[in-house]
Amino acid sequence: MRRTAAVSLSVLAxxxxxxxxxxxxxAPAATAEAAPTAAAVAPGAADATANDNLNAVLWMxxxxxxxxxxxxxxxSAADHLDKALKEANWDALVPEERGNDAKGLKPAVVLxxxxxxxxxxxxxxxxxxxxxxxxEVTWAQWVAEKKAKAIPGVxxxxxxxxxxxxxxxxxxxxxxxxxxxxxxxxxxxxxxxADDSVFLGLGTVVEGCEQxxxxxxxxxxxxxxxxxxxxxxxxxxxxxxxxxxxxNEARDxxxxxxxDWFGERWWMLPNPSYxxxxxxxxxxxxxQSRQARHDAKRAALDYAP
Numbered sequence: 001m002r003r004t005a006a007v008s009l010s011v012l013a014x015x016x017x018x019x020x021x022x023x024x025x026x027a028p029a030a031t032a033e034a035a036p037t038a039a040a041v042a043p044g045a046a047d048a049t050a051n052d053n054l055n056a057v058l059w060m061x062x063x064x065x066x067x068x069x070x071x072x073x074x075x076s077a078a079d080h081l082d083k084a085l086k087e088a089n090w091d092a093l094v095p096e097e098r099g100n101d102a103k104g105l106k107p108a109v110v111l112x113x114x115x116x117x118x119x120x121x122x123x124x125x126x127x128x129x130x131x132x133x134x135x136e137v138t139w140a141q142w143v144a145e146k147k148a149k150a151i152p153g154v155x156x157x158x159x160x161x162x163x164x165x166x167x168x169x170x171x172x173x174x175x176x177x178x179x180x181x182x183x184x185x186x187x188x189x190x191x192x193x194a195d196d197s198v199f200l201g202l203g204t205v206v207e208g209c210e211q212x213x214x215x216x217x218x219x220x221x222x223x224x225x226x227x228x229x230x231x232x233x234x235x236x237x238x239x240x241x242x243x244x245x246x247x248n249e250a251r252d253x254x255x256x257x258x259x260d261w262f263g264e265r266w267w268m269l270p271n272p273s274y275x276x277x278x279x280x281x282x283x284x285x286x287x288q289s290r291q292a293r294h295d296a297k298r299a300a301l302d303y304a305p
Contacts, residue, residue: 051128052294052297053124053127053128053273053274054128055272056124056272056273057121057124057125057128057273059272060119060121060124060271060272060273061121061125066270067152069269069270070151070152070153070154070269070270071152071153072153073153073267073268073269074153074154074156074157074267075153075156075157076263076267077157077231077233077267078156078157078160078161080231080264081160081161081164081166081230081231082164084107084230084231084265085107085164085166085230088103089103090228090230090265091228091229091230091265092109092110092229092230092231092232092261092265092266093220093221093223093224093229093232094241094258096217096242097217097220097221097224097241097242098221098224099221099224099225100224100225102224102227102228102229103228104228105226105227105228106165106167106226106227106228107164107165107166107167107227107228107230108166108167108168108169108223108226108227108228108229108230109161109166109167109168109169109229109230109231109232109233110169110171110220110223110229110231110232110233111154111158111168111169111170111171111232111233111234112170112171112172112173112233112234112235112236112239113170113172113174113182113186114172114173114174114235115151115235115269115271115273116151116154116233116234116235116239116269117150117151117154117158117170117186117191117233118148118149118150118151118185118186118189119148119149119150119151120142120148121273122142122147122148123138123139123142124273124274126138126142133290134274140175140178143174143178143181143182143185144178144181146181146184146185146188147185148185148189149189150189150190150191151269154191155189155190155191158190158191158192159190159192161192162192166230167194167198167227168191168192168193168194168198169198169200169223169227169229170182170186170193170198170199170200171200171216171219171220171223171239172199172200172201172202173201173202173214173216174201174202175201175202175203176201176202176203176204177203178201179196179199179201182199182201183196183199200219200222200223202214204218204219204222206218206219206221206222209221209222212242212244214238215238215242215243216238216239216242217241217242220232230265231265231266231267232265232266232267233266233267233269234266234267234268234269235268235269235270235271235275236271236275236276237251237254237255237276238276240258240261240266241254241258243276246276246279246280246284247280248280248281251276251277251280278297281293281296281297281299281300282296282297283296
């Protein structure tokens with residue numbers, strides 16, 4: 001997944017968010033389990049912290065509004081493709097990540113995978129059901145199942161881009177050892193996959209560039225060496241630009257700095273289930289208890305006193 005830069009920070013800190021944007025890097029139990037009884041649930045699962053993600057996952061799976069948002073995002077992006085192709089100077093990489101002249105290079109779009117192209121809400125639903133939290137073992141098991149469905153709207157966009165000669169590049173915080181299962185899942189959902197090289201997972205080595213946690217800047221640089229990047233798609237800030245400090249203030253500054261890029265070069269997909277915004281509320285410290293993290297998030301709410 002995933003978690004995104006935020007999760008990646010978390011998984012690395014614990015032992016990170018890979019969302020992703022999670023690292024979560026991503027995967028779950030291949031066999032279905034009966035929902036645990038209240039007595040069998042992990043400590044804390046019976047209190048408010050157990051259901052922090054319930055409404056978010058439910059909204060992604062059951063709301064018509066979620067599907068409308070993702071479909072309108074990809075439809076609007078498709079409407080901008082011709083403009084991006086015609087303008088020779090059009091580039092969706094920030095200047096700091098563009099180390100070469102993009103003119104004359106083959107056109108491409110960069111897409112995050114989790115919650116941008118593939119829907120992992122069933123994995124999140126299992127965590128809610130079982131009173132558990134993300135971990136790399138169950139995430140890898142989920143990826144191996146290859147059951148993630150395409151986000152509404154993405155297949156039509158991807159096919160339209162592919163028909164115009166635009167290569168789709170998948171820059172994901174799924175670890176490189178999950179590449180085969182990920183590409184198989186993408187293909188099964190009708191996503192164009194030119195060849196195995198279009199998947200740049202967490203752990204991809206980029207000569208002369210040192211990756212910070214699950215940040216994707218090195219892999220975007222690598223994409224820019226061969227392609228003129230017309231657009232980027234993601235569900236986390238880190239899918240578009242390096243997040244050097246995962247704090248509310250730094251994230252606000254990045255969003256403001258590049259706000260004109262969204263809806264033109266950058267296209268954000270909704271993901272209330274996880275992301276860098278969450279650990280930013282508790283100092284990116286996943287070693288804290290679930291209750292402590294829950295309390296920190298409550299304390300961050302604006303009550304308009």
